[in-house]
Amino acid sequence: MAALRGSANYVWDITQVLGQGATSMVYSGRNKRTGEEVAVKVFSASSYQRPFEVQLREYDVMRKLNSQNIVKLLSVEEEQSLHQKVLIMELCRHGSLHTVLDSPENGYGVEEETFLCILKHVANGMKHLRDNGIIHRDVKPGNILRSMADDGSWVYKLTDFGAARELEDEESFMSLYGTEEYLHPDMYERAVLRRSPGKVFASTVDLWSLGVTFYHIATGNLPFRPYGGRRNRETMHLITAQKEPGVISGVQRTEGGKIEWSRTLPETCQLSQGLRNMLTPFLASLLEREQQRTGPFEKFFSEAENITRKIVVDIFCSLSGSSLKVYVDPTDTLSQLQDLIAIQTDIAAADQLLIYHGELFSQIVDPLASVSSYPRGITCHNPLFVFSKTDDSCCFTSISGCSFPNIQSSTFLDTDYSLCKKSCIVLYSLLRKVEKLSLRGQLVNQAVENFRKELDFRLIKRERHDSLSHFCQASLQWHRTFIHMHNHQVRCLHMLYKNGQLHKPVKCFLDDIQETLRTSVDSCQAASLKVFSDLSKTIDILNEVTTAPRDLRLWDEAHGCFDDDKYVERVQVLVDQAMLVFVLFKDDKAKKTLSFNEDQIHKFEKNQLTEICAKACSLVESAITKSKVQFTEYKSWFCRALKCLKSVNQLSAAVKDLSEQQTSFVEGLNSFSKRYVNLCEDGIKRLEDHTGVLYGSLTQYDNIPMQMKPTSVMMKSAVENNSRKEVLSNILDELKTSRTSLEEVMLLMHENTTLINSFKNLPESPTDMSWEQPDVT
Numbered sequence: 001m002a003a004l005r006g007s008a009n010y011v012w013d014i015t016q017v018l019g020q021g022a023t024s025m026v027y028s029g030r031n032k033r034t035g036e037e038v039a040v041k042v043f044s045a046s047s048y049q050r051p052f053e054v055q056l057r058e059y060d061v062m063r064k065l066n067s068q069n070i071v072k073l074l075s076v077e078e079e080q081s082l083h084q085k086v087l088i089m090e091l092c093r094h095g096s097l098h099t100v101l102d103s104p105e106n107g108y109g110v111e112e113e114t115f116l117c118i119l120k121h122v123a124n125g126m127k128h129l130r131d132n133g134i135i136h137r138d139v140k141p142g143n144i145l146r147s148m149a150d151d152g153s154w155v156y157k158l159t160d161f162g163a164a165r166e167l168e169d170e171e172s173f174m175s176l177y178g179t180e181e182y183l184h185p186d187m188y189e190r191a192v193l194r195r196s197p198g199k200v201f202a203s204t205v206d207l208w209s210l211g212v213t214f215y216h217i218a219t220g221n222l223p224f225r226p227y228g229g230r231r232n233r234e235t236m237h238l239i240t241a242q243k244e245p246g247v248i249s250g251v252q253r254t255e256g257g258k259i260e261w262s263r264t265l266p267e268t269c270q271l272s273q274g275l276r277n278m279l280t281p282f283l284a285s286l287l288e289r290e291q292q293r294t295g296p297f298e299k300f301f302s303e304a305e306n307i308t309r310k311i312v313v314d315i316f317c318s319l320s321g322s323s324l325k326v327y328v329d330p331t332d333t334l335s336q337l338q339d340l341i342a343i344q345t346d347i348a349a350a351d352q353l354l355i356y357h358g359e360l361f362s363q364i365v366d367p368l369a370s371v372s373s374y375p376r377g378i379t380c381h382n383p384l385f386v387f388s389k390t391d392d393s394c395c396f397t398s399i400s401g402c403s404f405p406n407i408q409s410s411t412f413l414d415t416d417y418s419l420c421k422k423s424c425i426v427l428y429s430l431l432r433k434v435e436k437l438s439l440r441g442q443l444v445n446q447a448v449e450n451f452r453k454e455l456d457f458r459l460i461k462r463e464r465h466d467s468l469s470h471f472c473q474a475s476l477q478w479h480r481t482f483i484h485m486h487n488h489q490v491r492c493l494h495m496l497y498k499n500g501q502l503h504k505p506v507k508c509f510l511d512d513i514q515e516t517l518r519t520s521v522d523s524c525q526a527a528s529l530k531v532f533s534d535l536s537k538t539i540d541i542l543n544e545v546t547t548a549p550r551d552l553r554l555w556d557e558a559h560g561c562f563d564d565d566k567y568v569e570r571v572q573v574l575v576d577q578a579m580l581v582f583v584l585f586k587d588d589k590a591k592k593t594l595s596f597n598e599d600q601i602h603k604f605e606k607n608q609l610t611e612i613c614a615k616a617c618s619l620v621e622s623a624i625t626k627s628k629v630q631f632t633e634y635k636s637w638f639c640r641a642l643k644c645l646k647s648v649n650q651l652s653a654a655v656k657d658l659s660e661q662q663t664s665f666v667e668g669l670n671s672f673s674k675r676y677v678n679l680c681e682d683g684i685k686r687l688e689d690h691t692g693v694l695y696g697s698l699t700q701y702d703n704i705p706m707q708m709k710p711t712s713v714m715m716k717s718a719v720e721n722n723s724r725k726e727v728l729s730n731i732l733d734e735l736k737t738s739r740t741s742l743e744e745v746m747l748l749m750h751e752n753t754t755l756i757n758s759f760k761n762l763p764e765s766p767t768d769m770s771w772e773q774p775d776v777t
Contacts, residue, residue: 005042007077009033010088012040019096019142023047023162028091038074041087061161062087064132069125071145071159092157094148097141101220104582107425109220109269112325114154116275116308118144118217121156123304126210129158130297136161139209140182141216180230181222184208185240185289192233204291207300211286215248218279219269220425223249223287227257235259241289248283268429272325273344278307311371313337314383316443317345318451318638321396321631323380323439330372334362337371341386353387353645358453383443385450389649392642394635396627399436404613411602417589420582420606423613427575430620434567437623444634448555451641455552458648524672527665534658541651545644552641556633567623574616581605581612 003015005027012029018039019026024047029040062073075088097118100106110118122144129136136143136158143160180192184205189195215223224243226235232252239250239259249262263284265276282303310327317324326340338349345352354361356375361384365374378384405422408415584605588594594602 006032006080007086007088008080009075010038010040010077012038012042014042018091021160021162029088037091037093039071039089039091041089042079043084043086058162059085059087061134062089064134065128065161067125067128068155069121069157070128071157089159090147092145092147092159094146094154096146096159097144097156097217100146101141101216104421104424104579105428107220107421108266108429109218109271111270112272112275115218115271117154118156119214119304120308122158122210122213123301123308125156125158126206126297127301130301134161135203135206136209137206138162138179138182139206139213140179141213142179144213180233180236181224182209182212185237188237188240193237202291204296207286207291207296208289210300211248211283214279214286215265215283218271219266221266223283225251227252227255243287245288246284248280248287270432274312274325274327274340275307277343278310278327282307311374313371313374314378314380315341315344316383316385316447317347318385318387318447319345319347319391319394321394321440321444321634323383323436323443325380328371330370332371333369334365334367345386347386347388347391351388351390353389353454355385355387355450355454358450360454380439381442385447387447387451388642389645392635392639394631394638396440396631399433399440404617407606407610407613409603409606411594411599411606413585413589413592413594413602416602416606417582417585420578420585420609423609424575424578424582427571427578427613427616430616431568431571431575434571434620434623437627438565438568440627441630444630448634448637448641451638452552452555455641455644455648458645458652524665524668527661527668530661531658531665534654534661538651538654538658541647541654545647545651552637552644555637565623565626567619571616571619574612574619578609578612581609 003013005012005014009032010029011032012027014025014027016028017025018028024041024043027040027042029038030036031038059073059076066072071092072090073087074090077086077088078084079086100110109115126136126139138160139158143158145157145159147155147157149155180188183191185208187205212223215221224236224239226232226239228235230236235252239252243250243261246263247261248265250259251262252259264280265271269276271279285303286300307327309330311330313326313328315324315326316322322345324341324344326337326344328337328340332340335349338352338354341347341352341354342349356364356378404426405419407419407423585602588598588602591598
């Protein structure tokens with residue numbers, strides 16, 4: 001019998017089967033003129049027993065559809081020998097999702113990026129169907145094909161519209177189509193259990209099939225699984241019909257055993273916790289037996305778009321050692337991102353320290369800007385690091401793995417094939433596990449480096465804090481000297497007054513000076529004591545912080561599981577070896593029986609598979625051990641680093657308090673100084689009136705050279721010699737000295753206060769720094 005068949009414009013080979021259904025076969029073919037590869041759907045004889053309008057329905061449906069996410073109908077041709085209609089469709093050479101999920105690599109579901117792509121494309125295809133008033137009625141992974149675009153990206157397309165028909169939302173139907181495991185419970189009851197005759201169904205049955213399909217794609221397993229599979233149809237219907245709202249899976253693991261219900265996706269699936277958090281309620285809404293009669297598809301499209309349009313921010317949590325993916329709306333801001341981070345890390349937003357490339361993330365991005373404007377370089381290998389400002393209780397999460405099945409020594413081809421496939425699935429899971437451990441090892445080292453850089457920047461302030469100490473000490477010393485000088489001056493003036501050297505009206509001047517000094521000393525003394533207390537506390541913290549960098553440099557980057565260990569490559573070799581056994585066992589299964597030599601080879605390969613599994617377990621355990629050693633070292637290091645951070649934060653708070661007290665102190669001294677200057681001016685005027693000698697204003701007197709003798713010597717000499725003119729000259733000299741000193745210190749204290757305020761306003765992130773800073777002593 002010839003293998004080639006043809007129509008007017010196409011030819012196909014019936015030995016090259018692309019797919020098979022209940023009523024048709026799909027072959028690989030070509031256009032006779034252009035050579036374009038196509039898929040040709042040829043219907044079986046039984047399909048022509050259907051009513052003629054049903055036979056035409058698939059043609060009519062496909063002619064109406066035109067979407068990149070639906071397999072395109074190219075032509076309807078007539079087979080030349082049998083004169084039967086055939087469908088010429090675009091060729092999707094990469095098979096269906098059923099083939100993808102059947103691969104051991106995807107035994108626990110597809111990767112996250114692949115899942116999101118499938119979700120987006122299938123939702124787009126379903127929306128095109130709904131826009132044209134069409135229901136599919138047989139949605140499943142086998143009816144979703146893969147095609148590769150010109151840019152190398154995957155495109156997923158809905159196919160097989162043999163069960164499809166036009167149906168408005170308010171209409172219902174009675175005909176039965178679909179695949180058992182993906183059927184709505186009511187359709188399953190009638191089509192499989194042959195119950196509830198006359199029951200009608202709405203277009204929303206597609207939603208249930210979509211829920212089962214997406215669960216299958218995400219996890220590699222069907223959501224509802226009775227013990228014995230299809231043979232246990234009563235339990236299958238019981239699971240789907242009696243599950244509670246919000247439940248997304250039910251599994252019976254033993255014959256007659258309890259059903260294990262779950263409202264979450266299994267830990268074995270490859271999806272991140274961030275995506276699972278969104279996907280779980282999404283699946284729960286699809287897997288509801290009773291759907292709203294109006295708008296359920298609009299809700300599905302809206303939720304699918306909401307998931308696929310989100311932006312992913314890759315996070316590494318230092319407390320758990322976990323690589324996380326946080327899904328945020330493009331319009332979200334930093335505060336909203338932190339709230340989402342808090343959900344996955346249990347680190348409150350206020351306690352989070354976000355660092356990227358060694359800088360505070362809040363200094364890299366505008367906190368009020370949308371997430372869509374964030375740097376594009378944030379990936380799982382270059383994540384945003386999240387530390388806790390307050391909690392050092394590191395507890396690295398274990399990376400879940402799976403155990404191998406027990407491989408029997410006796411030969412049963414079907415069983416051996418199944419066990420080999422399960423073993424390969426576990427091996428792929430272990431490969432991903434060591435990949436995560438290797439990435440964790442690298443990211444822990446990066447976390448240490450990022451945290452040290454942030455600490456380093458904060459420690460740069462130590463040198464300025466030393467200067468601060470010097471200025472505060474100078475201010476306090478000046479205050480003490482200034483008060484002492486003026487107390488001495490008043491005592492000398494009183495001595496002159498008692499000896500009759502000064503006229504009684506000058507007594508008012510002395511009383512004013514004394515009262516000013518008394519009130520000023522009281523107020524300034526309290527302020528100076530507070531400054532001294534805050535300065536002492538600041539210096540103590542500074543001394544504690546100064547010793548921290550030496551300790552934090554003690555980090556050994558050799559700990560952990562890294563690329564140099566070749567764990568990933570070594571497990572990959574074992575996976576490849578196991579897959580060769582899998583291919584052999586698949587061929588053996590197809591043979592049904594083996595010759596003696598083939599059986600011997602089969603047993604040898606089975607023994608090799610057992611050894612491969614044992615080697616893989618040993619390698620993974622070794623990688624876990626190295627990761628645990630790194631965790632222990634990191635936990636100890638982070639405790640010290642967090643203690644240093646807390647000390648640095650305490651230092652910043654102490655500097656802030658010191659700044660406020662110093663400012664208050666300066667303001668008090670300024671007020672006192674102004675009053676004292678005014679009194680000096682008034683005192684000079686009184687002395688001039690008393691002596692009749694014009695010495696000029698204090699401003700004019702500033703140009704007269706001051707005598708360089710110490711005040712105590714000058715006053716003692718004046719009293720002993722009873723020289724009024726000399727006494728007055730010395731008094732004026734002291735007034736001038738006081739004012740000059742006062743102006744100089746007022747300028748110094750202004751500079752000091754400006755410096756302190758600059759400490760408070762230092763930027764929170766460095767622009768250029770190195771961890772190896774010279775110690776400031």
